Amino acid sequence: MLDETLKTQLSAYLEKLVQPIELVSSLDDGDKSKELGELLDQIASLSDLITHVRRDDDARRPSFAIGRTGSDVQVRFAGIPMGHEFTSLVLALLQVGGHPPRVEPDVIEQIRALDGDYLFETYFSLSCQNCPDTVQALNVMSVINPRIRHVAIDGALFQAEVNAREVMSVPTVFLNGQPFDSGRMSVEQIVARLDTGAAARAAEQIRAKDAFDVLVVGGGPAGSAAAIYAARKGIRTGVAAERFGGQVLDTLSIENFISVNHTEGPKLANALENHVRDYDVDIMNLQRATKLIPASEPGGLVEVELENGASLKSRAVVLSTGARWRQMNVPGENEYRNKGVAYCPHCDGPLFKGKRVAVIGGGNSGVEAAIDLAGIVAHVTLIEFDSKLRADEVLQRKLRSLPNVDIITSACTTQVLGDGQRVTGLSYRDRGDDSQHELQLEGIFVQIGLLPNTEWLKGTVALSPRGEIVIDERGQTSVPGVFAAGDCTTVPYKQIVIAMGAGSTAALSAFDYLIRTSSPAKQDDALAA
Known part of the structure; x- marks a missing residue:
């Protein structure tokens, strides 16, 4: 062995x-x-x-x-x-x-x-x-x-x-x-x-914290980079993260992180956290932000309210809340989540050995998922909303060569079907002739992109039509003292290495903002260090 x-x-x-x-x-x-x-x-x-x-x-x-x-x-x-x-x-x-x-x-x-x-x-x-x-x-x-x-x-x-x-x-x-x-x-x-008393105790501890100079909301690659760059300036830095590592934790293989030929998401997430902990950073894990309250005056404190009822204050804030898998938002999807509706083919694929499944999405992620699943399950049906697949041609050729794969384009999934316990199929509408169809299935893998985690910011900072935080080249948002970085922003490419660079930029911009406003939250001479 x-x-x-x-x-x-x-x-x-x-x-x-x-x-x-x-x-x-x-x-x-x-x-x-x-x-x-x-x-x-x-x-x-x-x-x-x-x-x-x-x-x-x-x-x-x-x-x-x-x-x-x-x-x-x-x-x-x-x-x-x-x-x-x-x-x-x-x-x-x-x-x-x-x-x-x-x-x-x-x-x-x-x-x-x-x-x-x-x-x-x-x-x-x-x-x-x-x-x-x-x-x-x-x-x-x-x-x-x-x-x-x-x-x-x-x-x-x-x-x-x-x-x-x-x-x-x-x-x-x-x-x-x-x-x-x-x-x-x-x-x-x-x-x-x-x-059961853990949340209340955590909230009480958070309420007792002094204001930060830079508070980072989110602990993925962008948030980790922002925290390190801020802490290296010798200023009071905190990180509030729903789960440290973010979506990197759900990434199987990483082969485009420059200077590292290959790594895996959990391994990289662990390295990020260890690096942040090398510095004097107050890490507050399992904390979900629910509201951002801008400073009442220039150079004042920005407040971030948390789901547990506590709040944190800081002279500058870096938003790096990342993104999550986009859902189909059709009847039955939530009801049968983890009962046949899945989002990770690498994790859940082996459970569908010998069964019939569908993959929703014709981009690189969807086609790669269909190729992987074809080696495990009895049959794969790939369903794409557009009139053609959007994946790289080399992936499309591989997919089309597989004998147990069908491809349906111009199809809009309308409902996940089930028997109350598990998925039994799905229905879709042919966008060409508007006809309705049903497929008998036992699993559905959704691979249709990402959705930024920014709902809690609506009405506070400017968001794009897609819900992304609008930032300039310095990572500044529409709110003074509030910066943003990573997949939750309008940065054009959602990549780990880009998120890290954006997080560094946001932290440096936040520091520049601090030295041009009032005294630090904790000590007057911190910025001179």
């Missing part, structure tokens, strides 16, 4: 173990059980602190538990955690083995204080880049608080469970046998769901 390079790398990591651990497997006579047994034997051979024993004490096979010897600390995997989940396996080995997790001390205390018995089950896909964050978050929680148990389940190996529980997107999490949530989740997000 492990080549020599992986063995060498894993052996180096396992030197960080401080307590003995036991790998307890439950196997059958199948090939996957044989593979898992070989993997666990290889892992055990790399450290004197690891042993592997087969007990067959779990109904899910192949599966295994990682337990700290002489304690109740344990995490469990049902399946073989390779691919994107190999990092989850390595971290679980280290954390069960006593290596401290990278979790803020106050969050650790929250987890330890949770009163109750929690059994989490997470269904993941080895091709899903979103799943490891959720798996790792719940694993960490089970290590910190033994009353929390977690099983990470490879949906492709346990198809009967997936069908019985109607899991149609990953990651999907169950708590004590009931649906809990789906999609990427951080430790902080999960704890906030379980600790």
Whole structure:
């Protein structure tokens, strides 16, 4: 299972173990059980602190538990955690083995204080880049608080469970046998769901904060760059983000980030956050902005109200709230979201193996999704609103060469059809002759572009007809002291490298604005540093 390079790398990591651990497997006579047994034997051979024993004490096979010897600390995997989940396996080995997790001390205390018995089950896909964050978050929680148990389940190996529980997107999490949530989740997000007083405490802490010199709203590439450039000026800088990393977290492969041949979204998002934390920046995660109140006088404080009822004040603000997947906005779409309607073919594609699906959108994203899905599902129908596909010609040629793909152009999707539990098809209108048609399907992948996260700014700053924040070459908005950067703005190309440059520009412009107005919010001599 492990080549020599992986063995060498894993052996180096396992030197960080401080307590003995036991790998307890439950196997059958199948090939996957044989593979898992070989993997666990290889892992055990790399450290004197690891042993592997087969007990067959779990109904899910192949599966295994990682337990700290002489304690109740344990995490469990049902399946073989390779691919994107190999990092989850390595971290679980280290954390069960006593290596401290990278979790803020106050969050650790929250987890330890949770009163109750929690059994989490997470269904993941080895091709899903979103799943490891959720798996790792719940694993960490089970290590910190033994009353929390977690099983990470490879949906492709346990198809009967997936069908019985109607899991149609990953990651999907169950708590004590009931649906809990789906999609990427951080430790902080999960704890906030379980600790009902967390939001109120966070709001109280935010209310007590002094005004910032620069407040960045949003934690994606643009927001991260803005925060770093502002903090390097020695001024009081804060970041309020709904989820640090933004949409980069949902990006599978990045091959156009200059000087980096290839990386993945979650890896880049983690690097962005680590870089920001190298500076004296107050990061306030899980904070959704709901209202912007301009300064009442030149050089005064701009106020940002948050969803939890608290507000932040700052002499200058950089808006970098990014964008999200655009929805079709047709009947049935929201009702069947994660019940057949999906937005990430890489994550959810394996759950539709052998089924019939549609891809909505004929741009590069849509055509790439259709090509990827064609190798997994029984049949793909690509539906494009325009009279022709808009994807690059090389992608179109590849798509048209596939035998299990149909292409429908000049088609307007009008409704997602379902039986109350899951998607059964969709209806569309032929824009040529106005005729109505229905397709029998089990999955719909929506790939029709992005929508800026700016609804909360309507009536405050100037927005384009598409809802983008109107900015000039310096990142200045229509409101004095308020700047903007990234995919939420009128910048013509929505790219990571462009967002970073725009964030830097906005921060420098904000600093220039500060030195031309009144004294800093915290100290009079900060700008002279």
